Amino acid sequence: MKNLFGRSWLIAVYTFLYIPIVTLVVYSFNASPLVTVWSEFTFKWYAALAHDTELTGGLVLSLKVALMSGLMSVFFGTFTAFALVRYRKFRGRTFLASMANAPLVMPDVIVGLSLLLMLVTVQRWFGFPERGIFTILLGHALTGTAYAAVVVMSRLREFDTRMEEAAMDLGCKPWQVFTLVTLPLIAPALISAFLLTFTLSFDDVVLAAFLSGPGSTTLPLVIFSRARLGLNPSINAIATAIITVVSIAVIASSIYQARAERRRQREMAEAYAQAN
Amino acid sequence: MAVTKDTPVREDLLRIEGLSKVFDESVRAVDDVSLRVAKGEIFALLGSSGCGKSTLLRMLAGFEAPTAGKIYLAGKDITNLPPYQRPINMMFQSYALFPHLNVWDNVAFGLRRDGMPKGDVAERVESMLKLVQLTKFAKRKPHQLSGGQQQRVALARSLAKRPQLLLLDEPLGALDKKLRESTQLELVNIIEEVGVTCVLVTHDQEEAMTMASRIAVMSEGSFKQVGSPSEIYETPNSRLVADFVGNVNIFDGQVVEDEADHVTVSCPECMHYVGHGITGTQGMAVGVALRPEKIQLLREQPQGPHNWCEGTIEDIAYFGAYTTYHLKLKTGMVLKVQQANLSRHNVQDPTWGDKVYAEWSADSMVVLTH
Structure with missing residues (x-):
């Protein structure tokens, strides 16, 4: 009885979560331009994608911005995390710690608006920067740095500093300690920080809406503006394409991880068998 | 009875003079310690946790800068040398093996930093792995080894550069009791085979007595007695030493x-x-x-x-x-x-x-x- 209840609850939640996505995928193959009426199966919206320069341009721009802001966030976030975790006492530590976390809790609308006001003023005084890819990047790197710092900090806190001492003991100069030991050991955290900030940047509408200029419309902005004018099935098509790519990546990585874990278990069992 | 001053016949390798370490301007972790360790000797710093033995070891390795005093190695003042320039290697408590490198690369790590030619590195690593009987585990990652094997990798890694002084931080602390007894003698045999001078830190009096030729009993940052294991046990010079040992x-x-x-x-x-x-x-x-x-x-x-x-x-x-x-x-x-x-x-x-x-x-x- 309890089991039945649990299972139906699970099904209900999954249905609620995934029905919209399934509908979106199904209707990307709908011949009718009306999103709500099914007529017949077609690939024409996918074919149309190739000629829709607004959409493809948006996609390319979004990928560019996400890639660069991801890298910038990880770079600055890592330095912030090191300063906060490794250097326990310095003037302004508490200030930096709360400032680093502020973008996490601040509503995007506020961050976007304040950035816009600042950039407009700066542009009026210096004639720079023109709103466009650079300003979007600035906004995304700002929030991304905060997220990356949080991810890297949690890894650094559990980092065994004896590893670094061992490296130094064996003849590493400080920069070699960082590149040969610290960096490889925190690499998983850097990769997850990058994936997180990449994703945050890729699907951001709010900051981009404030900070984009003419000719720099990211994909979420294109989709958002089209949705207001009435949906077009080519949006479904590009969404389906993205969903496909993401699903393949997620499935591949979980298969890889499961295999690595099984291999690790087997090798450990072997090691213990040989030791005894 | 005064602190037993041992005068080793062999030449001194390590000489510590009036070494102190003060933390936060008031905590005297190590308080005016002087010591001579002869070449080839295995010397144990014995004390309960917080007695300053680890701080002393870390100053020898170069991870902590002394507040006062000097450290001489083979007559040379090394007090202000950074850890990577000291001919001293350390085997860390719970080993600190690099998890992203396999056994072979862990042992080769220090040699490569010295820019040793590839062929020589390979030769040295092979001989080290043979010494600790881990040749067939060369391609394993540390997590694929048992505790005893990891301990041997750590030993091979710290001996690979042929340091003048080997530091052991609670060398057997992470092993279970049964394994500890056999490993103790094995460890001493290897150290004596290589002939390296050794300073080890432990809170386990049995470990200190079986492994070391001389022991310093430490408490509150200073030496209470220095002597051979039997001297410490049979003629303790104070209540503290008598009570701590046995x-x-x-x-x-x-x-x-x-x-x-x-x-x-x-x-x-x-x-x-x-x-x-x-x-x-x-x-x-x-x-x-x-x-x-x-x-x-x-x-x-x-x-x-x-x-x-x-x-x-x-x-x-x-x-x-x-x-x-x-x-x-x-x-x-x-x-x-x-x-x-x-x-x-x-x-x-x-x-x-x-x-x-x-x-x-x-x-x-x-x-x-x-």
């Missing part, structure tokens, strides 16, 4: 007779006739230390006025090879007595509540003047 009964008493070859100490429990002279005066308050294994239990009252007392058995702890009896004396003091179990199921063995006599010889005690 089990001990300490009687409080007063010197009533002070001669060159013997002293008599009067305690509430009994009179002690001690077969050695002391640097003290008549009437001085002293402690008499008596190890539990140096006492015999008797059924009949011993003859003579000295070195025996009467008590009731309060507790019996059976350890297999020996049994420890807790004897309650008239004064309320509990005397620990250890008897070897020489035969099986001896009906003569005392049991709970029995009234027995404890007796010991004149040369089994040490008078502690402080």
Whole structure:
């Protein structure tokens, strides 16, 4: 009885979560331009994608911005995390710690608006920067740095500093300690920080809406503006394409991880068998 | 009795002079420590946690800068050298093996930093792995090894650069008891085979006694006694050392007779006739230390006025090879007595509540003047 209840609850939640996505995928193959009426199966919206320069341009721009802001966030976030975790006492530590976390809790609308006001003023005084890819990047790197710092900090806190001492003991100069030991050991955290900030940047509408200029419309902005004018099935098509790519990546990585874990278990069992 | 100053015959490799480390401007972790360690010696720093032994070791490795004092290695002042320029390597507590490198690369790590040619690195790593019998595990990652194997990798890694001084931080702390005993001797054999001078830190007195040729008992940042394991055990110079190393009964008493070859100490429990002279005066308050294994239990009252007392058995702890009896004396003091179990199921063995006599010889005690 309890089991039945649990299972139906699970099904209900999954249905609620995934029905919209399934509908979106199904209707990307709908011949009718009306999103709500099914007529017949077609690939024409996918074919149309190739000629829709607004959409493809948006996609390319979004990928560019996400890639660069991801890298910038990880770079600055890592330095912030090191300063906060490794250097326990310095003037302004508490200030930096709360400032680093502020973008996490601040509503995007506020961050976007304040950035816009600042950039407009700066542009009026210096004639720079023109709103466009650079300003979007600035906004995304700002929030991304905060997220990356949080991810890297949690890894650094559990980092065994004896590893670094061992490296130094064996003849590493400080920069070699960082590149040969610290960096490889925190690499998983850097990769997850990058994936997180990449994703945050890729699907951001709010900051981009404030900070984009003419000719720099990211994909979420294109989709958002089209949705207001009435949906077009080519949006479904590009969404389906993205969903496909993401699903393949997620499935591949979980298969890889499961295999690595099984291999690790087997090798450990072997090691213990040989030791005894 | 003053701190036993050992004068090694062999030449000194390590010389520490007046070394101190003060944390946060008030905590004296290491307080004016001086020490000489001879070439080829295995020296143990023994003390409970927080006694400053690890801080001292970290200063030798170069991870902590001393507040005062000097460290000389083979006559050269290395006090201000960074860790990567010292010809000293350390085997870390719980090993600190690099998890992203396999066994071979872990051992080769230090050699590569020195820019050693590839062929030489390979040759050295092979010989090190052979030394610790891990040749067939070369391609394993550390997490694929058992605790004992990891310990051997750590040893190979710290010996690979042929350091002049090897530091061991709680070398066997992460192993279980059974494995520890066999590893202790194996470790000493390898260290002696290589011939490297070694300073080890431990809180385990058995580990210090079996591995080291000399021991420094540390407490509150300074050395309380330095000497060979048997000196530390048989002639402790203070209550602290006697109490820390092994089990001990300490009687409080007063010197009533002070001669060159013997002293008599009067305690509430009994009179002690001690077969050695002391640097003290008549009437001085002293402690008499008596190890539990140096006492015999008797059924009949011993003859003579000295070195025996009467008590009731309060507790019996059976350890297999020996049994420890807790004897309650008239004064309320509990005397620990250890008897070897020489035969099986001896009906003569005392049991709970029995009234027995404890007796010991004149040369089994040490008078502690402080």
